[in-house]
Amino acid sequence: MTSLILTVRESIRYRGRSGQYSWLAHRISGLAILFFLVIHVWDTANAFFWPQAYAWSLALFKTPFFGIGEVGVMAAVLYHAFNGIRITILDFKPEWWRFQRTSSLITWGLFLLAFIPAAILMLSGMIGHCSELAAAGDSCLRIPAFSEFAQYAR
Amino acid sequence: MKTHVFDAVIVGAGGAGLMAALYASRGANVAVVSKLYPTRSHTGTAQGGIGAALGNLEEDRWEWHAYDTVKGSDYLADQDAVDVLCKEAIETVIELEHMGLPFDRLPNGRISQRRFGGHTNNETGKPVMRACHAADRTGHMILQTLYQQCIKNRVNFFDEFHVVDLLRAGDAVRGIIAYEIATGELHVFHSKAVLFATGGWGRCWDVTSNAHSLTGDGTAICLRNGVPLQDMEFFQFHPTGIYKLGILITEGVRGEGGILLNGKGERFMEKYAPTIKDLASRDVVSRAIFLEIQAGRGINGQNYVHLDVTPETVNKYLAEAGETRRVDRAYIESKLPDIADFARTYLGVDPVEEPMPIQPTAHYAMGGIPTDLDGRVILGAQKQVLNGLYAAGECACVSVHGANRLGTNSLVDLVVFGRRAGRHIAEYCQGADQGRLATGTGDAVYGDLERIRNGSGGVKPYTLRRRMQQTMTDNVGVFRTEATMSKAVEDLRELRHDYQTKLQIDDKGKTYNTDLLEAWELGCLLELAEVTAVAACARQESRGGHAREDFPERDDERYLMHSLAAPDGRGGYTLEYKPVVMGRYEPKKRVY
Amino acid sequence: MQAKLRIRRFNPETDKKPWWGEYTLDEVLRTDTVLDLLHRVKWEQDGTLTLRRSCAHGVCGSDAMRINGANALACKTLVKELGVKNDVVKIQVEPILGLTVEKDLLVDMEPFFDHYRSVMPYFVTDTPVPADGRERLQSPEDRARFDDTTKCILCAACTTSCPSFWADGRYVGPAAIVQAHRFIFDSRDEAAGERLDVLADTFGVWRCRTIFNCTNACPREIKVTEAIAEVKMAITSGRV
Amino acid sequence: MAAIPSKTPGKITVRRVKLERNYERAFWLFMRLSGVAMLFLAVGHMVIQHIVNSSANLTIQFVAAQWSTWGWKAFDILLLWMAIPHGIRGLFNILGDYIHNAGARRLISIVLGVFVVATVIWATFAIALFDSTRF
Numbered sequence A: 001m002t003s004l005i006l007t008v009r010e011s012i013r014y015r016g017r018s019g020q021y022s023w024l025a026h027r028i029s030g031l032a033i034l035f036f037l038v039i040h041v042w043d044t045a046n047a048f049f050w051p052q053a054y055a056w057s058l059a060l061f062k063t064p065f066f067g068i069g070e071v072g073v074m075a076a077v078l079y080h081a082f083n084g085i086r087i088t089i090l091d092f093k094p095e096w097w098r099f100q101r102t103s104s105l106i107t108w109g110l111f112l113l114a115f116i117p118a119a120i121l122m123l124s125g126m127i128g129h130c131s132e133l134a135a136a137g138d139s140c141l142r143i144p145a146f147s148e149f150a151q152y153a154r
Numbered sequence B: 001m002k003t004h005v006f007d008a009v010i011v012g013a014g015g016a017g018l019m020a021a022l023y024a025s026r027g028a029n030v031a032v033v034s035k036l037y038p039t040r041s042h043t044g045t046a047q048g049g050i051g052a053a054l055g056n057l058e059e060d061r062w063e064w065h066a067y068d069t070v071k072g073s074d075y076l077a078d079q080d081a082v083d084v085l086c087k088e089a090i091e092t093v094i095e096l097e098h099m100g101l102p103f104d105r106l107p108n109g110r111i112s113q114r115r116f117g118g119h120t121n122n123e124t125g126k127p128v129m130r131a132c133h134a135a136d137r138t139g140h141m142i143l144q145t146l147y148q149q150c151i152k153n154r155v156n157f158f159d160e161f162h163v164v165d166l167l168r169a170g171d172a173v174r175g176i177i178a179y180e181i182a183t184g185e186l187h188v189f190h191s192k193a194v195l196f197a198t199g200g201w202g203r204c205w206d207v208t209s210n211a212h213s214l215t216g217d218g219t220a221i222c223l224r225n226g227v228p229l230q231d232m233e234f235f236q237f238h239p240t241g242i243y244k245l246g247i248l249i250t251e252g253v254r255g256e257g258g259i260l261l262n263g264k265g266e267r268f269m270e271k272y273a274p275t276i277k278d279l280a281s282r283d284v285v286s287r288a289i290f291l292e293i294q295a296g297r298g299i300n301g302q303n304y305v306h307l308d309v310t311p312e313t314v315n316k317y318l319a320e321a322g323e324t325r326r327v328d329r330a331y332i333e334s335k336l337p338d339i340a341d342f343a344r345t346y347l348g349v350d351p352v353e354e355p356m357p358i359q360p361t362a363h364y365a366m367g368g369i370p371t372d373l374d375g376r377v378i379l380g381a382q383k384q385v386l387n388g389l390y391a392a393g394e395c396a397c398v399s400v401h402g403a404n405r406l407g408t409n410s411l412v413d414l415v416v417f418g419r420r421a422g423r424h425i426a427e428y429c430q431g432a433d434q435g436r437l438a439t440g441t442g443d444a445v446y447g448d449l450e451r452i453r454n455g456s457g458g459v460k461p462y463t464l465r466r467r468m469q470q471t472m473t474d475n476v477g478v479f480r481t482e483a484t485m486s487k488a489v490e491d492l493r494e495l496r497h498d499y500q501t502k503l504q505i506d507d508k509g510k511t512y513n514t515d516l517l518e519a520w521e522l523g524c525l526l527e528l529a530e531v532t533a534v535a536a537c538a539r540q541e542s543r544g545g546h547a548r549e550d551f552p553e554r555d556d557e558r559y560l561m562h563s564l565a566a567p568d569g570r571g572g573y574t575l576e577y578k579p580v581v582m583g584r585y586e587p588k589k590r591v592y
Numbered sequence C: 001m002q003a004k005l006r007i008r009r010f011n012p013e014t015d016k017k018p019w020w021g022e023y024t025l026d027e028v029l030r031t032d033t034v035l036d037l038l039h040r041v042k043w044e045q046d047g048t049l050t051l052r053r054s055c056a057h058g059v060c061g062s063d064a065m066r067i068n069g070a071n072a073l074a075c076k077t078l079v080k081e082l083g084v085k086n087d088v089v090k091i092q093v094e095p096i097l098g099l100t101v102e103k104d105l106l107v108d109m110e111p112f113f114d115h116y117r118s119v120m121p122y123f124v125t126d127t128p129v130p131a132d133g134r135e136r137l138q139s140p141e142d143r144a145r146f147d148d149t150t151k152c153i154l155c156a157a158c159t160t161s162c163p164s165f166w167a168d169g170r171y172v173g174p175a176a177i178v179q180a181h182r183f184i185f186d187s188r189d190e191a192a193g194e195r196l197d198v199l200a201d202t203f204g205v206w207r208c209r210t211i212f213n214c215t216n217a218c219p220r221e222i223k224v225t226e227a228i229a230e231v232k233m234a235i236t237s238g239r240v
Numbered sequence D: 001m002a003a004i005p006s007k008t009p010g011k012i013t014v015r016r017v018k019l020e021r022n023y024e025r026a027f028w029l030f031m032r033l034s035g036v037a038m039l040f041l042a043v044g045h046m047v048i049q050h051i052v053n054s055s056a057n058l059t060i061q062f063v064a065a066q067w068s069t070w071g072w073k074a075f076d077i078l079l080l081w082m083a084i085p086h087g088i089r090g091l092f093n094i095l096g097d098y099i100h101n102a103g104a105r106r107l108i109s110i111v112l113g114v115f116v117v118a119t120v121i122w123a124t125f126a127i128a129l130f131d132s133t134r135f
């Protein structure tokens, strides 16, 4: 535990360069994706085992709270993917070590390039969904009731 | 006090100590005691190369190497020892290669060699490629390789144990006392044999290439224990230290074609050494630089000259000399990477683009603990052997360097005589018996250390050290006179008195008390500085590294002799002399 | 110029916890090294300040410490590199991380050297020496393969800058891998397999997450991460 | 004498070494290979599911339509087989950095191992047996 505290504190205090921040971001994004993925997998499996729960969860995920989380997952996946490829390349091409800074910058650049449009599309989709519901007198903030999906009960 | 029992104790883990340890441990149970982690030893800073007449690039013979060494020594070296040095240099360098030392290579796969000051082809008088090297970190590779071999052979190390005394019982040796730096505890190492390999004492001077830890401890301990010190007046000033800092710029720079230039842009070494110019031996070049500066021809009239290794300049002079070889940036960077790094870091100068400001720097102790060819310490003019006591490396004086050491010869000295001493120790320990320790062992040093710890005179060791370094630099430097040296002796007397009576340190603790140890080391420096000044004062001639304005000529009639300095019992030092071992080479006037 | 130093102090005999000592020095030059300043503090102000040092020009590896947040050798870090503002330079000095602090800036190096020793850092061969009694031959190209890693001075700046090492001191660390690399890629050496077996284990090269702090900390400018990656490749491909 | 070339490919001596089998190396490689595979699978999945078809429109019918072809089923199963072991191994690496007790480590590896197997089997069944005609 002490080593965890030390590492976390010093990973912020130590004046490292691009690689240190890339590593922190990679680690955090990896954990975030995993957290989401595990829920997602078990949830999706319900499509077969317990369709009612699955359908309900799909509706639940459309609320803005989850919508924003989804944008976060998108950010995590994109960064983690690009940076993972960067690490892999540096491991397999030792002599490219000298691009440590350039490669980090490229990774962040690619990430932004991919993420900004993705975020805009995702957020506009979400806003569209909310305004549709608002027009119909409903609210996208309303948490759907489980019973609404009884039609999918096994 | 903890007691350890070993056959032999090696004090110091530089090149000499480790080589001796490797050999001694083949036949005896050995402990290596060092105040630094072995890889921190100053051997690691040696740059240019190790000399051996391998003849990998051009014809070379060990006899030529021997002649160059004797000539370089200004005929003060013992020629039997020089023969051993130069002959065994070849097999020892090969042995180092077999231990894995990564020398630079020639296209045909052999060890690469370069030129170095004072090393010549005896037939043509031209510089010869004799210095075997691993870029400009030859010493680093030697130190690493020897340490690696020690690990492989499971040598016992006591790292960060500071040796403070030698244990003698009449004409035999009983071991040493060491201060464990981590805990402040004293340890007795009870042994049949002791080898000192504690390196030099350049810290007596202000501008020096030597590490902070080079304080001559082993040499001073021997002096205190009745070993007269040999040829202490001969201390080498290396011509090319970084201006003000003293950090060494290897002679290898000139070996690769670097040129010394004065304030007028002249290659002044043409005047002082017409044949081999910038590659003359060190004393000659240091004096030349000093004279140029004195004549106002330093750069902008200041106390330094330029060392120029820019491809432009080097190629110009190569062309002038009719050589076909040319250098470029890549070449300089690959042959002198560390030098380039030092210049960039400490001078802010890129040596490939600009010349480097340099001045002579206190560098190497030719004198020290007198030994025979097997590293056994010998006492006085009668050359009586002190059984079980050995010395090797810079702290010892075999003497192969005489009045002036040639570049690359120290590393040879370390490994050749370290090896011989190690072998002899292994043999000696088989026969000798352990003896008994006297009661009260260690009380005296304990008292000394306590006195330093509890001193309350209000004078910090640092103040005394500064004053010592100042007086040594001003008065016992490249050029000396009766007046300056007497002044130095006087100053040093006073400093030693202050050291005894007024010293005060801040750290009274046990754990890692480096304050205390620095003060203890200062005691060694003060003694060695005074011995140096006294011996220098008495030698009324100029020879090698000892250049007197009042006696500018060499005087073979009176002084073709080794000096031996010992305490006179009244707080000062007396001198006696012993003859030099001559051989094939008769003293001649030294011209380069 | 003036220097304001904050030095992490700890004396096990008197202190329960480390504390910050603050010192001001005048007449500091832009070309002074941090070691020069620490010496001035020790010699002029407080002799109890404790650190290791020897050569004072970056080749003995004694004085790795954390200067303004990142590892470096005190004797190779010049005041002018540390951001002089209005003729004042602020310098913060701490011991290196991940090894036990014994006193002030001085840490226990034993675990570090244990890792070093664990990778067989010595030349091994069964091939007899050449019959002519001369050197083993090696082409300049083969020699060049491990040139970079022969420069290591075992200062520990790299290992103690590595977050993986902070997390678990059993990771052999970049310095030991650099030392192993020096032998693995030496065409004369014959124990590459054994060293690679050590390094392929749980606390070997895989703990390196390509963070590059080591490369950036190395005062000898060794391409540490490159060397580690070459070792990883040697293990994956079975070729050296 | 020429400068030492920094690298002359082709002229260096390359030797083969025999190494012990080592699962650490296998995992390390797996992390990288699965990573490369997932660059297409996971990123593709994210783009298709969350952008091309905004998740605002995502319904169980949509999923059913996708899983009516074996191609899509295979895509998702492959992603599953990559992502769960990759992520859990990653988690184990992180935990392993901070948990030094050998026993605790073994326990964690067992728990995580069981979790991977259970998750992968459960979800694989779900996808494979999913019957689109029901929706």
Ligand SMILES: Cc1cc2nc3c(=O)[nH]c(=O)nc-3n(C[C@H](O)[C@H](O)[C@H](O)COP(=O)(O)OP(=O)(O)OC[C@H]3O[C@@H](n4cnc5c(N)ncnc54)[C@H](O)[C@@H]3O)c2cc1C
Binding pocket: B011, B012, B013, B014, B015, B016, B017, B033, B034, B035, B036, B037, B038, B041, B042, B043, B044, B045, B046, B047, B048, B049, B050, B138, B139, B161, B162, B163, B164, B197, B198, B199, B200, B209, B210, B211, B214, B217, B218, B248, B250, B363, B364, B392, B393, B394, B395, B407, B408, B409, B410, B411, B412, B414
């Ligand atoms: C910058 C520089 C460059 C040089 N370049 C060259 C060159 O190119 N070629 C060449 O031939 N020579 C060169 N020399 C000279 C040569 O390097 C040294 O003379 C030689 O390395 C000395 O080695 P040593 O083994 O005697 O001692 P060192 O390597 O100095 O080691 C001394 C050892 O003694 C230990 N020690 C000291 N005091 C105590 C104590 N009280 N208790 C316990 N242990 C103690 C230390 O810990 C250390 O391990 C150079 C010297 C310098 C300074």
Ligand code: HEM
Binding pocket: A026, A027, A029, A030, A031, A033, A034, A037, A077, A080, A081, A082, A083, A084, A085, A087, A088, C208, C209, C210, D031, D032, D034, D035, D036, D038, D039, D042, D043, D083, D084, D086, D087, D088, D089, D090, D091, D093, D094
């Ligand atoms: C999209 C493509 C992906 C790529 C290219 C990729 C690549 C990588 C690589 C190369 C590593 C190893 C890092 C190292 O050992 O230093 C890694 C670690 C990790 N990955 Fe991924 N990955 C991807 C997707 C995922 C997914 C989907 C998850 C979640 C399930 C995930 C979770 C993790 C975790 C938790 C780590 C450990 C992080 C660490 O050790 O700091 N990754 N990834």
Ligand code: SF4
Binding pocket: C151, C152, C153, C154, C155, C156, C157, C158, C159, C174, C175, C178, C217, C218, C219, C220, C221, C222, C224
């Ligand atoms: S690799 Fe560099 S930083 Fe690491 S120990 Fe060696 S010299 Fe120091």
Ligand code: F3S
Binding pocket: C161, C162, C163, C164, C165, C173, C174, C207, C208, C209, C210, C211, C212, C213, C214, C215, C224, C225, C228
């Ligand atoms: S900092 Fe550490 S993670 Fe690797 S690249 Fe260097 S060893």
Ligand code: FES
Binding pocket: C052, C053, C054, C055, C056, C057, C058, C059, C060, C061, C062, C063, C073, C074, C075, C076
């Ligand atoms: S004191 Fe030798 S590396 Fe700094």
